[in-house]
Every structure is written in C-alpha cells, then in structure tokens.
Amino acid sequence: MVRRSGALVAILLTWTDTASAQDANGHVEGRVLTPDARPAPAVRVAASSPSLQLHQEVETDARGYFRLRAVPVGTYQVRLALVGYRPVVFEGVTVRLGRTTSLGETRLELQALELGEIVVNAERPLVDLASAASVTNIPSEQFENLPTARDFRSIVSLAPQADLSLLPGDEVNIAGGTGPENAYYLDAVNITDPRRGATSSNLPYNFVREVQVKAGGYEAEFGRASGGIIDVITHSGGNRFGGQAFGFFSRLDERHATQRIRSYH
Numbered sequence: 001m002v003r004r005s006g007a008l009v010a011i012l013l014t015w016t017d018t019a020s021a022q023d024a025n026g027h028v029e030g031r032v033l034t035p036d037a038r039p040a041p042a043v044r045v046a047a048s049s050p051s052l053q054l055h056q057e058v059e060t061d062a063r064g065y066f067r068l069r070a071v072p073v074g075t076y077q078v079r080l081a082l083v084g085y086r087p088v089v090f091e092g093v094t095v096r097l098g099r100t101t102s103l104g105e106t107r108l109e110l111q112a113l114e115l116g117e118i119v120v121n122a123e124r125p126l127v128d129l130a131s132a133a134s135v136t137n138i139p140s141e142q143f144e145n146l147p148t149a150r151d152f153r154s155i156v157s158l159a160p161q162a163d164l165s166l167l168p169g170d171e172v173n174i175a176g177g178t179g180p181e182n183a184y185y186l187d188a189v190n191i192t193d194p195r196r197g198a199t200s201s202n203l204p205y206n207f208v209r210e211v212q213v214k215a216g217g218y219e220a221e222f223g224r225a226s227g228g229i230i231d232v233i234t235h236s237g238g239n240r241f242g243g244q245a246f247g248f249f250s251r252l253d254e255r256h257a258t259q260r261i262r263s264y265h
Contacts, residue, residue, distance in 0.1 A: 026095035028068040030103030032060050032080055039064030040108060043082045047093070049074050071095045078103065086111040133218035134161055134175065138211045140235075152205045156230050159213035171198050175215035177227025185231045192224075199230075206246050209235045 028047060032040040041059075045066045048055035051074050060066045068078075078090040085108040095101055136159040148154040153171060157164045162174045170179035184192045184199040191201045214222070214229040222229045 024097070025070040025072055026097060027100040028071055028076070028078060028093065028095060028103065029100055030066060031105045032064045032066065032082075033105055033107045034085075035107060035110060037107070040082060040085075043080055043108075045078065045080055047071060047076045047078050049076045052076070073097050080106060080108070082108060084111065084113055085109060131217075131219070133214050134216040136160065136213045138213070140205075140209050143205065143211070148205065150204050150206075152203050152208050152211065152232055153199060155205055155208070155211050156213055156228075161215045162213055162228065172228070172230075174213065174228025177215075179227075181225060181227030183222060183225035183227075183229050185229070187232070187234055203232070203234075206244075207234050209233045 030045075032043045032045075034040045039060075039062065041062050041064065043060040043064070043066070044057060045060065045068065046055050046057040047068050052072060056068055056071060058066050058068055073095055076093045076095060078093050080088040080090075088106055088108065090103060093101060093103070138155055138158055143155045143158060146158070148158070156162050156172045156174075159174070162172050165171060165173050165179055167179075172179060172182065174182055179198060180196065182192070182198075183190065184201075186201055186203065191199055193199065210233045212229075212231040212233075214231065215227070218229055
C-alpha cells in the first residue's frame with residue numbers, strides 16, 4: 001500500500017507539472033530600427049483582431065525590441081507607430097498555440113508631421129499695455145442703430161471722453177481740448193482743415209466702417225494736435241460680391257427725420 005501510494009503521488013506531481021507547462025496562447029516579437037539602423041525606443045506596438053475584444057499594446061525597449069505576450073491564437077494586424085515616422089502595419093500575422101511569431105527587424109521611414117491649428121479663446125484685457133492713450137473704438141454695428149446725424153462727426157461724441165461743443169464751428173471737445181485742437185484722419189489720410197482746425201469732409205456715416213477716438217498720451221506720429229485724434233476707416237471690398245443701397249426721407253419736420261436703409265448682399 002505504501003509503494004502504491006508513493007507511485008500515485010509521483011504520477012499526480014508529473015501530471016501537474018505537465019498541465020502547468022501547457023500554454024493556451026502565443027507570442028509576437030520583433031525589433032524596430034530608425035532609418036539609420038539605430039534602435040527605436042518607445043515605439044507603440046498594437047495588435048488587433050476582430051476576434052479580440054481589446055487590442056494588446058506594448059512599447060519597444062531601449063534596444064528597440066518588443067514582445068507581445070499571451071496573445072490568443074488567431075490572425076492579427078500589428079501596427080507600429082512613432083511620432084515623426086510613417087506607421088508600419090503588418091497584416092495577417094498568425095499566432096499559433098505555444099509558438100512565438102517573429103516579425104524580424106523593421107526600419108521606420110521619416111514622415112513630415114503637420115500639427116493642427118491651436119485656437120485660443122481669451123478675453124481682451126481692459127487696459128492696453130502697449131499705449132498710454134485713452135482709446136475708444138466705435139464700430140458700424142454699434143452706431144448705425146443709434147439716433148445720430150448723418151455726418152460721421154456726430155459719431156465722435158459717442159466716445160466717453162468727447163462732448164459736443166456749444167460754440168459754432170467748434171465741433172467736438174475731447175479730453176478738455178477745443179475743436180481746433182483735434183486732428184482728423186480718413187483711411188490714414190489727414191483731412192484736418194489747416195485754417196480752421198476742423199474736418200474738411202462731410203462723409204455720411206453709411207460709408208464708415210469704424211471710428212476711433214484717441215486722447216491723452218498718444219504716439220508722437222500724431223503731430224499738430226493737442227486734443228483728440230479721430231481716425232475714420234471706410235468700408236472696403238472683399239472676396240464676395242456685394243453692394244448696398246440706402247436712402248433718406250423726412251416727414252413733418254427735421255426733428256422727426258426717419259431713415260430707411262436697405263442692404264442687398
């Protein structure tokens with residue numbers, strides 16, 4: 001009985017070692033090199049298959065070697081990817097039971113990398129650090145719906161540092177200065193009347209795209225002015241064909257003037 005028990009134990013131990021030595025999967029290995037035959041570390045190696053729920057992924061080591069362990073038996077697609085190099089895809093890689101499938105040495109090819117654009121959404125700072133001047137910009141979307149006179153000079157008084165003068169011919173007082181101390185620019189051209197110091201243009205505001213009123217410590221390029229700088233920009237063409245038609249009529253008297261504007265784009 002003792003001999004039989006010892007033989008039975010020996011058979012069980014042998015069967016256990018044989019069962020534990022069985023492998024239900026396979027393996028995939030290989031090596032990745034750069035175009036100049038140097039090891040390519042940190043290459044992402046991913047194996048995927050329709051019969052596999054999740055893909056298996058590893059990275060190459062410092063010598064460029066990789067090994068996918070415990071891969072279920074089947075046919076796989078193995079993809080090698082590294083930033084700056086063209087991806088390499090192996091189709092139909094067969095994994096056998098208890099076998100290691102070798103992909104050999106693979107050399108990567110350089111590829112130009114085009115990065116996507118970076119869009120930054122940020123609020124404009126309240127204080128312009130590049131200039132000491134007090135600047136107010138009035139776009140057409142703002143003043144075209146306000147009750148102003150047809151002349152663009154009436155738009156200037158909408159700036160917080162500007163006031164209409166009660167004196168005839170004085171126009172607008174800006175930052176404590178009188179009308180003759182201002183300077184007017186139309187599309188970067190000085191249109192200031194040299195004799196009276198007023199503007200020499202009666203441009204209707206329908207042609208104006210934006211008005212900028214600048215006062216205080218503005219740049220030295222704006223000379224011959226100690227009051228405010230009024231810079232007017234008119235509408236310009238673009239890549240789309242379009243036009244605008246507008247007209248005016250009055251009813252009762254000038255105090256009840258009504259404006260009708262129709263745009264065609």
